[in-house]
Amino acid sequence: MTKMTTKQIVSIVTTFVFTAIVLVSPITAKAQLSYPNFPSCLNPSGTVKVINDSGSHGVPGDTSNYTGKDIVYTNSDGNYTQCLCTSNGDGIQTNWWKTGSITEEETNTLKADGWLYIPDGSLWGLEKDSYMAKNSKYACTSNTESGGGSSNNSSSNSSSSNGSVQGTSTTRFGQVLGLATTGTLPAVIGYITLGAIALIISRRLTK
Amino acid sequence: MxxxxxxxxxxxxxxxxxxxxxxxxxxxxxIITPEEVIPSPSLATEEPLLIFLPKVGIKLPIYPTEIKDRKWPTTESGVSYIKDSGRLGVSGNLVMYGHNWKNLLGSLKNSKVGDTLDIFSNQNKNHSYVIKYVATVDAKDVSILADTSSERITLYTCTGLLDSQRFVVVAERIKS
The missing domain is CATH 1.20.5 (Single alpha-helices involved in coiled-coils or other helix-helix interfaces)
Structure with missing residues (x-):
């Protein structure tokens, strides 16, 4: 195996650092945003703003019309969670985030993360405000009663001093760091990767 | 040298x-073999012992646990159940979780709305539930843990890229 020249090493390291910066910067920008809490439609909380038991419903960013049951909840922070369960069991959760406190730069970060800018929420039955909206899917049964959570639930994240959204959430079990970590795949990948690196270093040292 | x-x-x-x-x-x-359990109808407190999801081939023992220092204990032998989350046969949201390994909850991701979920208790009783919701949520989404006015089981495991998300199944009691 030929030795690498200094120029080649510098080139590889530069490429690696540049790629890392490109990949990490959106994550860092996203991590610095303080996201409000949107309860899952699997166990929604908050005050019911409106229930539409039937009829046709639209979803922001989606040109399809859906029939089914649609419930909008007002969250404790004034944002909205919309839970649509269509007649064929497809659920769409739309999180509506009022843009009042969001900067333009943050709006662009959110857009890159799949959020949609809605200039006038009144067209969607909400207050005449601008919103960021994001959809996620779930499976449901259309004959489930609305709600499930108590409006007294609190799920507050505390930010650490560097502004990233890390920290604990308050649940009825006390403070937790999130849901349980029930996967060990990162650890397995870590072991094998580190082991491979160690073997490569060992081979280099014997040359 | x-x-x-x-x-x-x-x-x-x-x-x-x-x-x-x-x-x-x-x-x-x-292979996980649920321990031989000898249910006793005379026991004062009914506790969940085994969980069945026949459609996806899950049959596992349930181990009661509690959150300590903000952390969730896990087991490699079955499913963990948060003792403080609720009791069988009464309103409330019982929270259970387990590893996404092939021999544990790996096939949970194949669950569908309408599938049945059964909990066998230490008092030799079977509690039947039907899955009402299935979703993939963020690992920080603790809203699924909230208590409910219905009899509910919330069961979850890891999923997504590098297990960064949680696959959640919510089942509600089948009323006889």
Missing amino acids: FKKFLSALFFISGIFLISLGFVDLAKRQG
Whole structure:
């Protein structure tokens, strides 16, 4: 195996650092945003703003019309969670985030993360405000009663001093760091990767 | 001489770490046999013992646990159940979770709305539920843990890229 020249090493390291910066910067920008809490439609909380038991419903960013049951909840922070369960069991959760406190730069970060800018929420039955909206899917049964959570639930994240959204959430079990970590795949990948690196270093040292 | 020693050290470490990774993978393939349990109808407190999801081939023992220092204990032998989350037969949201290994909740991701979920208790009773919701949520989404006015089981495991999300199944009691 030929030795690498200094120029080649510098080139590889530069490429690696540049790629890392490109990949990490959106994550860092996203991590610095303080996201409000949107309860899952699997166990929604908050005050019911409106229930539409039937009829046709639209979803922001989606040109399809859906029939089914649609419930909008007002969250404790004034944002909205919309839970649509269509007649064929497809659920769409739309999180509506009022843009009042969001900067333009943050709006662009959110857009890159799949959020949609809605200039006038009144067209969607909400207050005449601008919103960021994001959809996620779930499976449901259309004959489930609305709600499930108590409006007294609190799920507050505390930010650490560097502004990233890390920290604990308050649940009825006390403070937790999130849901349980029930996967060990990162650890397995870590072991094998580190082991491979160690073997490569060992081979280099014997040359 | 030192170079040879270092090379040997890295070699041994590399073999050891790779072996660790494969051992971890191997133990997920082992068969879990629910312990023989002898239910007793006379027991004062009814506790969940076994969980069945026949459509996806899950049959596992349930181990009661509690959150300590903000952390969730896990087991490699079955499903964990947060004792404080609720009791069988009464309103409330019982929270259970387990590893996404092939021999534990790996096939949970194949669950569908309408599938049944059964909990067998220490009092020799069977509690039947039907799955009402299935979703993939963020690992920080603790809203699914909230208590409910219905009799509910919330069961979840890891999913997504590098297990960064949680696959959640919510089942509600079948009223006789």
